[in-house]
Each structure stands twice: as C-alpha cells, then as structure tokens.
Amino acid sequence: MQNSNALEKIDFSFLDQPEFRKSFTSGPESNCIRFYVSGIRCSKCVRKLENLSTTVPGLKQLRVELGKNLAYAEVNPEILNFSDLAKKIVELGFNPIPLSEPSQEIAAQKLEDRNELIRLGVAAACAGNIMTFSFATYFGEAGAFYSIFSWLSFILYLPVVTYVAWPFYVGAWTSLRQKSLSIDFPMAVASLAGFVFSTIELLRGKHDIYFDSLSGFLFLILVSRWAQKRVQRRFLRREEIEDTLRLQRVRVLNSTGWNWLPTDSLKIGDRILLYRSETLPAQVELETSYARVGMSWLSGEIKPKTFLQGSTVPAGARLDSSEATFVVKGLLKDSNFGRIIQEVQKFNLTNNRIVSRADKWAQWLLVSVFLCALVFLFSYWSTSSEEAIRRSLALIILACPCAMAFGVPLALIFSLRKAQQRGLIIRNANVFENAKSIQTIFFDKTGTLTDSDLTLIEDPTSVSKIYQKIILSLENESTHPIAFAFRKAIPNTDSLLSVEQLRETPGIGISGYIYGRLYELRGEVGDSSIGCTFFEDKKLLFKFTFEAAIRPDCQMILTELRRRNYRVALISGDRKETVESLGKKLGFKDEDIFSEMDPDKKLFVISRTQNPMMIGDGVNDSLALMKASVSVASSGGVEAALKSSDVYLTEPSLRGVLDLLDISKDSIGLIRQNLLISVGYNLLGGVLALSGYINPFVAAVLMPISSGFILFITWWRGHS
Amino acid sequence: MNVLYLMIPISLLLAGGFLAAFIWSVRDGQVDDLETPAHRILEDEEGA
Numbered sequence: 001m002q003n004s005n006a007l008e009k010i011d012f013s014f015l016d017q018p019e020f021r022k023s024f025t026s027g028p029e030s031n032c033i034r035f036y037v038s039g040i041r042c043s044k045c046v047r048k049l050e051n052l053s054t055t056v057p058g059l060k061q062l063r064v065e066l067g068k069n070l071a072y073a074e075v076n077p078e079i080l081n082f083s084d085l086a087k088k089i090v091e092l093g094f095n096p097i098p099l100s101e102p103s104q105e106i107a108a109q110k111l112e113d114r115n116e117l118i119r120l121g122v123a124a125a126c127a128g129n130i131m132t133f134s135f136a137t138y139f140g141e142a143g144a145f146y147s148i149f150s151w152l153s154f155i156l157y158l159p160v161v162t163y164v165a166w167p168f169y170v171g172a173w174t175s176l177r178q179k180s181l182s183i184d185f186p187m188a189v190a191s192l193a194g195f196v197f198s199t200i201e202l203l204r205g206k207h208d209i210y211f212d213s214l215s216g217f218l219f220l221i222l223v224s225r226w227a228q229k230r231v232q233r234r235f236l237r238r239e240e241i242e243d244t245l246r247l248q249r250v251r252v253l254n255s256t257g258w259n260w261l262p263t264d265s266l267k268i269g270d271r272i273l274l275y276r277s278e279t280l281p282a283q284v285e286l287e288t289s290y291a292r293v294g295m296s297w298l299s300g301e302i303k304p305k306t307f308l309q310g311s312t313v314p315a316g317a318r319l320d321s322s323e324a325t326f327v328v329k330g331l332l333k334d335s336n337f338g339r340i341i342q343e344v345q346k347f348n349l350t351n352n353r354i355v356s357r358a359d360k361w362a363q364w365l366l367v368s369v370f371l372c373a374l375v376f377l378f379s380y381w382s383t384s385s386e387e388a389i390r391r392s393l394a395l396i397i398l399a400c401p402c403a404m405a406f407g408v409p410l411a412l413i414f415s416l417r418k419a420q421q422r423g424l425i426i427r428n429a430n431v432f433e434n435a436k437s438i439q440t441i442f443f444d445k446t447g448t449l450t451d452s453d454l455t456l457i458e459d460p461t462s463v464s465k466i467y468q469k470i471i472l473s474l475e476n477e478s479t480h481p482i483a484f485a486f487r488k489a490i491p492n493t494d495s496l497l498s499v500e501q502l503r504e505t506p507g508i509g510i511s512g513y514i515y516g517r518l519y520e521l522r523g524e525v526g527d528s529s530i531g532c533t534f535f536e537d538k539k540l541l542f543k544f545t546f547e548a549a550i551r552p553d554c555q556m557i558l559t560e561l562r563r564r565n566y567r568v569a570l571i572s573g574d575r576k577e578t579v580e581s582l583g584k585k586l587g588f589k590d591e592d593i594f595s596e597m598d599p600d601k602k603l604f605v606i607s608r609t610q611n612p613m614m615i616g617d618g619v620n621d622s623l624a625l626m627k628a629s630v631s632v633a634s635s636g637g638v639e640a641a642l643k644s645s646d647v648y649l650t651e652p653s654l655r656g657v658l659d660l661l662d663i664s665k666d667s668i669g670l671i672r673q674n675l676l677i678s679v680g681y682n683l684l685g686g687v688l689a690l691s692g693y694i695n696p697f698v699a700a701v702l703m704p705i706s707s708g709f710i711l712f713i714t715w716w717r718g719h720s
Numbered sequence: 721m722n723v724l725y726l727m728i729p730i731s732l733l734l735a736g737g738f739l740a741a742f743i744w745s746v747r748d749g750q751v752d753d754l755e756t757p758a759h760r761i762l763e764d765e766e767g768a
Contacts, residue, residue, distance in 0.1 A: 043759030050760070066756040110752065117746045125739040129732070145724065152728070 012083035014249045014260030024098045033082050035071045035096035056088055120222050123164045126156045127215035134212040150202055150209055157211040165191040186370040190396045197389050213700030217397050250281050270328045274319045283315045283330035290506050292321040306506040358408035369399035376690050394689040398699035399682050407674035407710045414718025415667035422659045428646040434629040435664035437611045444616030445572035448634045450548035454481045456489035457545045473497040474510050482532055485546050553653040573597050599623045670717050674710055681706050
C-alpha cells in the first residue's frame with residue numbers, strides 16, 4: 001500500500017489514458033475531475049488552489065470544498081491535461097488524489113440534503129410567522145384581530161403539519177411496522193394531536209391554540225437533527241477516501257514500452273514493471289535476474305528477502321531493489337494480501353456506533369415521556385379533559401433529548417478538535433468511549449516502537465576518514481538497506497573514489513577494488529541485529545551492527561502507561577531474539593512479549609485479551625487492529641493502517657497515546673455530565689408540566705433554552 | 721388598525737418571497753458547501 005512514494009506522486013500520466021478517464025472524469029466532454037487534496041486547512045490554502053484557474057491556461061474553474069478536502073476542476077481538454085493539472089497542485093505543495101466519479105448513492109444523498117434544507121426553510125418561515133401573529137395575543141393586545149391571527153396561524157401551520165412533519169410520520173410508521181418505537185413517534189403524535197386539539201379549540205372559539213409552540217418545536221427538532229447529521233458526516237465519513245487509497249494502477253509492459261493500467265484490470269500472464277518501494281499488486285513470478293523484496297508489510301520482518309529469477313513473490317510485498325519486471329501469476333483478490341484488504345473494508349461498514357447509541361438513549365427518554373403523558377391523559381381525563389390534553393402536550397413538548405441528540409455529538413466534536421490539535425487523526429468517534437475501558441495496550445515493534453529503516457549503531461567517526469570514504473564509495477550505488485544506513489550515518493564526503501570491478505552479490509555483500517586493494521563489506525545476521533563486516537584484502541578491519549532505532553519518547557511513555565496501571569505488551573512478527581532483546585531493553589515483562597506472530601496469531605492474541613488497545617501499522621497488523629477495542633496507527637504504514645484503525649498518529653512520537661487516553665476521559669466525563677443535566681431538567685420539567693405550572697407555550701420556550709444551556713456548558717468545558 | 725388589513729398580506733407575501741428565494745438558492749446548489757465561502761472572502765484576490 002506504500003504507493004505514495006515520490007515517483008508516483010509526480011507521475012499522473014495515467015489520468016490521461018482512456019481506461020482511467022472513464023472512471024475519474026465527469027461532465028459532457030468528460031472534462032471535469034475531483035481530487036481529494038489533503039492539507040487544505042485554511043483560507044490561504046483555498047485561495048492558493050482556486051487561484052490556479054487564473055494562472056493555468058485551460059483550467060476553466062477550480063472550486064475547493066474545505067470541509068471535505070475536495071477540489072473540483074473543469075478543464076478545456078484541448079489545452080490542459082489532467083496530469084498537468086495534478087502536477088500544478090503538487091507544485092503548490094498539496095497532495096492530490098484523483099477520486100473516481102461519485103456513485104448514484106452520493107448524488108442521491110446530495111438531493112436529500114437539499115430537500116432537508118428546504119424543509120428546514122419552510123419550517124422556519126412558518127414558525128417565525130406564526131410566532132409574530134401569536135405574540136400580540138400573548139399580551140391580550142390582539143383585540144378584534146384575535147380570530148384573524150388565530151386563523152392565519154392555522155393556515156401557516158398547514159404546511160408544517162403536512163410537509164414539514166412528513167419525515168416524522170414516515171419514521172414513526174416504519175418503526176411501528178417493525179414493531180418498535182422510534183424517536184419519531186412522539187413527534188408525530190405531538191404534531192398531529194396538537195393540530196387536532198388546537199383546531200377544535202379554534203372552531204369552538206376558545207383560546208387554547210398551540211400552533212406556535214408546535215411549529216417552533218418541530219423546527220427546533222429539525223435543526224438539531226440537521227446539525228447532528230452534519231457533525232456525523234464530517235467525522236465518521238471514510239469510505240470515499242478509502243477508495244482512493246487502494247492500489248490503483250500498475251505499469252504493464254507491451255511491445256513498445258509500458259502503459260498504466262488500473263490494477264483491477266490486471267490479467268494472469270501480464271508482464272508488469274515496478275520501481276523501488278512500490279507494492280506488488282498481484283502474486284507474481286520474477287523475470288529480472290534478482291530482486292530484493294521487503295516483506296515488512298506482510299510479516300513485520302525488517303530485513304528484505306532476495307528472490308531469484310523464476311521465483312514466486314507474494315502480492316503486497318514491496319520492491320526494495322531498483323526496477324524489476326514480473327509476470328502476473330495470481331490476482332490480488334485471490335491473494336492473502338487482497339483478502340486482508342477486503343476484510344478491512346468489509347469491517348468498516350459496521351463501525352458507526354456512538355451517535356446511534358445517543359439516539360437510543362434519546363428514544364428511551366422520549367418513549368418514557370410519552371408513556372407518562374399517555375397515562376396522565378387517561379387518568380386526568382375525568383377531572384378535566386382540556387387540562388389533561390394541555391398538560392400532557394406541555395410534557396411532550398418540554399421533554400428534550402437535546403443532551404443526547406445534540407450534547408453528545410458536540411462533546412465529541414470538541415474532543416476531536418482537541419485531538420487534532422495534538423496531532424491525532426481520529427477516524428472513528430467510538431474511540432473515546434472504548435478508550436475509557438482499556439486494560440491492555442499492545443505495541444507492534446517495527447514502525448511503532450522502532451523505525452522501519454535500519455540505523456548504524458556504532459559511531460562512524462571511530463573509523464578513519466579514508467575508510468569512511470571507501471565504504472561510501474562501495475555502497476554508493478547500492479539500494480540495500482545497509483547501504484542506506486551507511487549513507488545516513490556517514491556525512492557525505494566531497495568526492496567519492498572510483499571503484500573497479502564493483503560486485504554486489506545478493507545475500508553476501510559488496511566488493512570492489514580501490515587503489516588496487518580489494519575491499520569487501522559482508523552482511524551477517526546476528527541474534528538481535530544485523531551485522532556487517534569490512535575487509536581489506538581479506539583482512540577483517542571493522543564490524544558494524546545495525547538496528548532499527550527505537551523511536552523517541554518510547555521509554556517515557558511506556559513508564560507513564562505502567563504508572564497508570566495499564567498492562568503493556570509487545571507483539572511482533574519479527575524473530576524471537578530481535579523482539580526479546582528490544583522487549584527487555586524497554587522493560588516489558590517476559591509474559592508480555594509475543595514474537596514471531598503472523599497476522600492470524602496476532603488476531604488470536606488480541607481477541608483473547610479483554611479490552612485491548614493495539615498500536616501498530618502495516619497490513620500485517622490490520623486484522624489485529626480491527627479486533628482491538630481501540631486501534632492506533634503510528635505513522636509510517638499510513639494507508640493500510642488507516643483503513644483498519646481508529647486513530648492515526650501524525651507525529652513520530654507515541655505521546656499521542658497518552659493524549660488519546662486523557663482526551664477520552666474528559667470527553668466521556670463531559671457526555672456524562674450532559675446526560676445528568678438532561679435527566680434533571682426532564683424530571684423537574686415533567687413534574688411541573690403535569691402539575692399544570694407549565695403550559696405548552698412555556699414548554700416550547702423552555703425546551704430551546706435547555707438545549708442552549710447544554711450547548712453552552714459543553715462549549716465552556718470543551719474549551720477550558 | 722385598519723392598516724393591518726393591508727400590512728398582513730404584504731408581510732405574508734414578503735415572507736413567501738424570501739422562502740421562494742431560499743428554495744431556489746438551495747436547488748441551485750448555492751448552499752451545498754457552507755464552509756469554504758466563509759474562508760474565501762477572507763483572502764484578497766492576488767494582485768488586487
């Protein structure tokens with residue numbers, strides 16, 4: 001999944017090929033395209049991107065949608081290629097990912113959004129106007145106009161009781177047919193019963209007319225639902241982005257060169273070309289004489305494996321040597337790697353719990369309020385039927401599930417914001433709730449506790465300058481991880497020496513003649529690290545060791561977690577010796593070190609643990625990540641881990657884990673407090689309404705005040 | 721007070737007019753994105 005390497009970022013030429021144009025473009029001349037552009041944060045970014053349309057010839061329009069990180073572009077295809085447009089966006093410092101065309105579902109959703117907004121507008125217009133007519137009557141100032149105002153209210157309430165309240169009737173009816181009570185049911189009853197009751201009063205010339213309270217109440221409920229939906233969408237939407245992170249394209253060789261093809265259309269027998277650090281999109285047979293392939297995505301092992309011509313390489317492996325060609329032997333969807341990706345995607349669809357839970361509480365509250373009203377209505381009917389109707393109506397209007405319907409999402413937003421400020425990307429709002437009950441925290445080794453790359457352990461300056469230069473000269477061309485480590489550790493000297501008869505033998509090392517002397521660097525695998533020996537004319541001179549470096553703050557964070565009584569464990573697919581030596585160094589208990597774990601074994605360990613948190617990356621962790629109550633992807637293995645995890649750490653430090661636990665605690669505390677206030681308000685208000693101290697109009701005023709209060713408290717606590 | 725017989729229809733017409741304008745703007749897609757326009761006006765046109 002590591003497709004975001006530099007080469008592919010720059011090469012967007014596939015966008016100009018007909019196979020891709022079909023799926024990525026829209027418009028009458030297929031001249032429109034959408035990009036997901038990460039990194040749009042402020043108005044400056046918007047301006048920068050949108051200004052492209054004035055500077056790039058052929059770009060008719062570019063519109064940015066900030067909340068969704070989307071950019072829509074319309075081009076004149078004769079002047080501007082999509083690939084050039086993408087390059088222009090890259091030049092501005094953004095990373096555009098072309099999105100395939102929106103499905104019908106998304107188009108339908110857009111239409112629904114618009115209809116909802118229109119409904120909201122109608123509700124606001126009617127409720128507002130009814131309120132102006134009613135206002136005079138509250139003070140008894142209407143005089144001769146009283147009946148005119150009442151009838152006008154009645155007329156204005158007609159669109160409310162029919163059109164505005166329609167979704168409540170539909171929802172109530174659907175839930176009744178499924179033999180359950182939904183939150184819509186009390187609303188539908190309040191709207192209809194209130195209408196009938198008020199109309200009868202109107203016809204009888206009486207004064208108990210509640211079109212004002214009812215329309216205001218329905219409007220407020222619609223507003224809160226609309227706001228809630230927006231919140232939900234903003235933070236819980238993920239499918240769209242995932243689509244784009246799939247292995248999208250591959251170079252397929254033909255008689256004249258190569259061509260980009262969508263990965264889906266790859267066939268068995270196709271010959272494909274890959275460059276360094278690209279991921280194999282299929283099970284393949286190696287055609288080039290040899291290739292070094294990193295399996296860390298599959299097994300967590302850091303040392304790349306060498307494959308010789310004709311051997312089979314699994315899908316998902318990452319090419320670690322320079323370009324190589326392969327023949328496709330098995331398709332992605334039939335491979336282990338493909339299966340893992342598919343499972344990850346399936347899992348995500350059923351991952352959306354927190355708001356539905358808040359809805360459930362709200363439903364419970366409303367149902368009990370409704371039952372109370374009903375019981376009261378019947379028992380008080382004999383005393384005074386009008387009073388019975390008035391008081392139960394007041395109760396239904398007063399009862400407000402705001403803390404659930406509004407307070408919970410709002411508390412979550414503030415927590416998400418706070419998390420974002422500390423460099424955590426939360427992909428799943430259930431995290432806060434789950435994180436509260438975490439007992440065990442599993443850390444993956446590679447890419448989580450340690451870097452994915454090797455680092456030289458010894459101080460390179462202990463070797464004399466001339467040998468440093470010789471080593472660099474030998475390793476200059478090599479793409480072996482050890483060569484990278486040398487180049488990272490030894491400061492670049494001005495000029496390199498020329499090497500004669502340079503030979504790199506896979507699995508053994510590199511050798512060559514400099515000033516007539518034979519120099520060799522031989523790799524060797526030790527117990528817990530990778531070693532390398534340096535020979536001059538067959539005489540051993542130096543020994544080097546390499547390790548994946550431990551990431552910053554690790555020790556401090558582990559100590560702090562232990563102090564807070566979490567059980568911390570190390571789980572890795574790497575070899576036993578490597579894992580154990582790291583585990584000891586970081587103070588893990590013996591029974592909490594799990595080594596040589598393949599994806600299935602990790603899954604097994606995680607699923608047998610109570611309330612586990614898993615911190616890892618890579619495809620090999622994804623099954624375990626999904627199974628954990630809370631899954632955190634540390635930076636590095638971004639795309640794959642993001643699909644399977646709830647939280648992504650954008651900073652190299654694991655400090656985010658502590659932040660996550662803190663924020664979760666605050667967030668759940670805030671939600672609890674909101675619920676408490678809500679229960680208090682509803683109990684007190686309910687008693688007052690039923691004992692006749694609150695009439696339906698006062699109830700309709702109190703209800704928004706109570707929600708305002710909850711919002712204020714949430715805002716206030718969320719900011720402090 | 722008789723002026724109310726004139727004012728009320730006018731006020732209702734006005735309200736209806738604004739509602740119609742709102743419905744038109746929604747159907748037109750003007751409120752599909754509620755966030756970016758707020759940022760867009762904050763930045764000056766380049767070279768302006």
